[in-house]
Amino acid sequence: MPGTTIPPVPHYQHAPVTQEDLDYADLAIIDISKAKTPEGRQELAPLVREAMRTYGFLYIVNHGLTQAENDRMSDIADIPLSHVSDEEKANFVGKIKEVGSYRGYKPRQFWTIDNGVRDQIEHYNMHRLIFNQQHPKALQPFLPELRAFTEHNHYNVLHPILRLLALGLELPEETFVKLHNFDAEGETYLRFMKYFPRTDDDESKTRNVWLKGHTDIGTISLLWSQPVTALQIMSPDGKWRYVKHIPNGIIANAGDSLEMMSGGYYKATIHRVFQPPADQRGYSRLGLFYFASGDDDVRILPLEESPVLKRVGIVRRCADEDAPTMGEWRRARTKVYGLSELQRKDDVVEEQIVNGLVVRHYN
Template sequence: MESQANITDIVNNFPGLPPFPDDVSTAPLLRLSLGKLLAEDIHEFERLFQASVEIGFFYLDLEGSQHGTSLLRDADELFKVGERLFQLSLEEKKKYDFSAQNSYFGYKGQGAAVVDQQGNLDRNEFYNISKDDIMGVSEPLPAPEVLHQSRKQTESFMKGSHAIVELILKILNDKLSLPEGTLSNLHRLKAVSGDQVRFIKAPPQPADDRRTALGQHTDFGSVTVLFNRLGGLQVLPPGAEAEWVYVRPLPGHAIINLGDAMVKFTNGLFRSNIHRVAAPPGIQGDSTRYSLVYFARPEDNVMLRRLEGSDLIPPIEEDQVEEAINSKDWIIRRALGRRVDLVKNVDYDKSAGTEQMSRRIKV
C-alpha cells in the first residue's frame, strides 16, 4: 500500500474548506487511476485485485480521462443540489421520510438510527434516490421540487458511477477467471435493484461532545462510489490490534469500497471492510460535512451466495452454512434494522454486515 506521506504530498486541501490536519493517522489506501484501468493496464488490474482482497477500499483518480472528468463535473453540481435539498424545512423534508413509506428511498432525519451498542443515535440526515426511479425502471417516487429539477444531472451521475462499477466488476470477474459477464449480469443498469444515490449532511457537533455520526458498518451491496470533501470517514484496518484511522479526502478522486455482496459471492476472498463516520478532525470539525454516494447492489432477485466457476474462490467448508437470502431482503434487513422508528427493539449485532458478524469490533 502507498505510504501516508505520498498521499499527503498529492494535495493540501479543497479550496474554500479548512485543511485536513497532517498530524492525524490516515489509512494508506492504494491510489488507482481510472485512466489506466480504462487503458487495460495489467499492473493496475493487479493493484485493484490486491486492494479488493486486502481491505476492499481504494482511491480512484478520475482526472486525466474524459469519463472521470465528466463524473467529477456531475458530482460538483450535485453537491450544490444537496445543499439546497437540506436547506428545506424539516416539515417539507419529512413529507418524504422513507420510514412512512416502508422503503429505503427518501429522507432520513437526524437521530433516527442507533450508531453503537450503547444506544447513541446518529448525527446526520440523508436522502436516498432510487436508480430505478431515475432510469424509468419503476414508477416515479414523490420528491421535493429541487430533486425534480435535477433529475437529468442525477441520471448522468448515476450512469457515470454505474459505468465505473461495471468496469471494476469486469476486471475482478476476469481476475477470478469467472465466465465472462458473470458479475456484470448481476448488476444491470436497467434491472430492478436497490441501487441509489445518497445525499448526506452532517452538521458540526458540539465541541465538548464529538462522537460517531454514523455507526460502524459494512456496506450492503457490491460497490460504493463515494465523494466527500471533509474528513470524517474512518476505517478499521484488518488485524487484531488495528485502530480506527481517517480516510483523507482527495480532490479529483472518488473513494471506492466493496460491500457485503462481494464477500458472499467470493466466500470471503474479497473484503467488505468495516467503516464509520466520526466528527471531522481538527478545525474541520467546525464545518458542515456533505457527501455524495452511489451504492451499487445486486439485482433484487439475486441470491447472495458463493459463485461457481472460479478456482480462486474458497470452497464451502463442511461445517459452513450459506444463508439463503436474496439481495432485496438482505438490503432491507441491513438498511432498516437499526431504525428506532421502525424496530421496537433494535438488535445491533443482527443488523450487522458480513465482517461484523465474524470479528470482534473495537468501539
C-alpha cells in the first residue's frame, strides 16, 4: 500500500527562549503516561489534587506526541492567522456577542483591555469535531490532522486528567469523564491564537498587561507550551509569577466550572498575559489551546457525594437551584468578556455580574 502523504505547510519560527532571570511559579510536572495503569493513577492522583488545590496549574509531559508532531501542529496553527486574506476571514468571524460562541475568528481590537486600549489578539476557534463547521480554504487540507489532534487532546490528555481529579475527590474514576463526551453538545474547542506586539503608548496605558487577570470559563484548559514567556499566574501568596516554557509540554489549568463542581476544592486560578521580557519583544506569540467544558446540559453543581467534600465542606458560588448549565455559563461569559463595563472594587479587582454570579478581573 502507498504511504500516506501529508500536505506541506510553511514553517512558523517561534521566538528564541528568553535568557532573562525571571520569577517562575513552582508548578508540578505530571508524567501523564503513568495514568495508563491503576498503579500510576494512584501515584499521580495526590500530585494532581495538590496542584489543583493550590496553584490550579500544572505541567503535563509524555503525552504521546513527539516534538516533531508538536512543531507541525504549530506550523498548521499559523495557517488561518497568517495565510488567509482579511476578505476571506470576514466570512468566518464568530458570533461572539450575538450567540456567545467563539467558533470562527475573533478579530484583533475586538476587546477593550484598559484605558481605551483595544487588544492585539487574533484567534481562530474550531469545534472539537472539526468537520461540523466551515473553514478557510487554506486550512482545509489539514482538517484530518486537526481532528486527530483534538481527539488526542480529549482522550489522551483531558480524560486522564479528569480521572485523576475524580480520584482526588475520592469519587469513581469516570465521574468527570462521563460529563465530557466528545460527540455531545458543547463547545469544547481547539483555538489557534496569536498575540501581536503593541505600541509603547498601549503598553504604558495598560501597565504592560496584554490580557487582564481572569479565570477560564470551562473545566480544564490545555495550553501547548510555546517559548514566548508572557503567561503569569497569581500565586497563593498573591504575587504574579511567570509560567516557564517546557519544550513539548502542556500547561493545564482549572476553570470556573471545575471549581464550582468541586465545591471550591479545586481552584480556578487567576492568570494573565503580560508584556514578554526584553529579549522577546517584537515577536508574535502563537499558541495552541484546547478549552474543555462539560456537555452543554450538565448543571454546574457541587459533587456532594464526594467523601472529601463531606469532610472539608462545600463552598458554593450560588444556590443549587440557581446553578447554570455548562452551555448557559459558557454563552453568558463569552457574550460579555471584554465587551461590557466592569465595576472597579479597588486598585486591583474589577467585577461584573454574569447570570447572577460575580466574575472578577484583576489588573
